[in-house]
Amino acid sequence: MHASSTHRPAVSACIIAFNEADRIGDCLASLAFCDEIVVVDSFSGDRTVEIAQAAGARVLQRPFEGYRSQKQYAVEQARHDWVLCLDADERVGDELRASILRVRDEGFPSAAGYRFARLSDYFGRFLRHGNAYPDRVLRLFDRRRGGWRGTREVHEAASVDGPVAVLAGDLIHYPYRSLEQQLAKTQRYARMMAEHEFARGKRATLAKLILSPAWRFWRGYILRAGFLDGWHGLVYAYVRANYVRQKAIMLWLLEHRQPIATPTASHDARD
Known part of the structure; x- marks a missing residue:
């Protein structure tokens, strides 16, 4: 240094x-x-x-x-x-x-x-x-x-x-060591974001459940030319769209007083 x-x-x-x-x-x-x-x-x-x-x-x-x-x-x-x-x-x-x-x-x-x-x-x-x-x-x-x-x-x-x-x-x-790690991380982030948004008074809607994941995919893969990154861009767009879907579902479940996660002490202090 x-x-x-x-x-x-x-x-x-x-x-x-x-x-x-x-x-x-x-x-x-x-x-x-x-x-x-x-x-x-x-x-x-x-x-x-x-x-x-x-x-x-x-x-x-x-x-x-x-x-x-x-x-x-x-x-x-x-x-x-x-x-x-x-x-x-x-x-x-x-x-x-x-x-x-x-x-x-x-x-x-x-x-x-x-x-x-x-x-x-x-x-x-x-x-x-x-x-x-x-x-x-x-x-x-x-x-x-x-x-x-x-x-x-x-x-x-x-x-x-x-x-x-x-x-x-x-x-x-270099965000992911494996697809399994990415899927686990995005699910954990979806839960944390759903809990944060629920605490701030935000609620899920049927439109958000149905349309938001599709919009995230098409915005990234088509409008922002994610397809130019080949199959990597396609898989990335799908996984990110699934994150939006998970967050919306968890927000919906919180609103209906349903559990979305079991307690765990594990974490990953990554990006």
């Missing part, structure tokens, strides 16, 4: 992790240009902590209470006000790293935060169309003017008070 300079703002990289021994090494290597790396681990049972410490990261352990709150905790533990937030399955691409270094050396002019595209690998192919890309995310920001705010713990997003600029380059994303 680079030593802090008096001529430019220092940057802390913030990562949350749980059982990421197979992926966190590459993530940390892509953050070597940062002045500090903070990893908040939710008591991994593999070598995640050992690998992170060997890479020079400062590792803190905290029980997992939700994606948003875990990320905000990591931001609060950073030594520097400018933070770059990643998940353990993400890496900073070469072009994005150059963009970050440029604006950092310029003192992060006229922006409270920076957004950039996220490029996801999907079973051996990077998806460059459909709902998967550019999937711009706000991950580099001044924590004095923003953070991981709100109450929603899933599909969390950082926000800032002030202008947001867009940087060239991609955040490289």
Whole structure:
């Protein structure tokens, strides 16, 4: 990691992790240009902590209470006000790293935060169309003017008070180890989102149950040209449409006071 300079703002990289021994090494290597790396681990049972410490990261352990709150905790533990937030399955691409270094050396002019595209690998192919890309995310920001705010713990997003600029380059994303993992993750997210929306007073309708999944598929696969990603784009569009279907069904069941999940202590602090 680079030593802090008096001529430019220092940057802390913030990562949350749980059982990421197979992926966190590459993530940390892509953050070597940062002045500090903070990893908040939710008591991994593999070598995640050992690998992170060997890479020079400062590792803190905290029980997992939700994606948003875990990320905000990591931001609060950073030594520097400018933070770059990643998940353990993400890496900073070469072009994005150059963009970050440029604006950092310029003192992060006229922006409270920076957004950039996220490029996801999907079973051996990077998806460059459909709902998967550019999937711009706000991950580099001044924590004095923003953070991981709100109450929603899933599909969390950082926000800032002030202008947001867009940087060239991609955040490289390796979200799924297998289809089974993706299906389990989307079902868990559907449940969390349904519970969040129900608590806020939202309700499912027959139209939403029937039409929303179809719209998600056609919007991504046809209107946004997901078909250009070949069979990978087709499978991705189907799985994402099924997520919308699951969420609508769970919201419907909650409204009718039916159980949608059995208690479990497992979690995956991924993206």
